[in-house]
Amino acid sequence: MLRTAKQLAARLGIHTTNLNHYLKSDSGKTTTEHINLRIITEAKHLLLQSNYSISEITYALSFEQLSHFSTF
Numbered sequence: 699m700l701r702t703a704k705q706l707a708a709r710l711g712i713h714t715t716n717l718n719h720y721l722k723s724d725s726g727k728t729t730t731e732h733i734n735l736r737i738i739t740e741a742k743h744l745l746l747q748s749n750y751s752i753s754e755i756t757y758a759l760s761f762e763q764l765s766h767f768s769t770f
Contacts, residue, residue, distance in 0.1 A: 702733070703728075744759075
């Protein structure tokens with residue numbers, strides 16, 4: 699899962715500054731806010747629609763430790 703603006707920009711083949719500008723001007727949210735919202739949405743989906751444990755969801759969402767997920 700993409701976790702940073704730099705990773706997302708690289709995947710899209712554009713510069714991070716351009717990505718931030720486009721997203722902020724279009725939605726009013728920063729790239730980081732969009733990424734965090736996507737992670738939260740995916741976590742909610744997995745919690746409600748799967749039989750995965752919290753630990754499995756933590757690692758599926760690329761958190762290194764359970765404590766990082768729980769404080770996110």
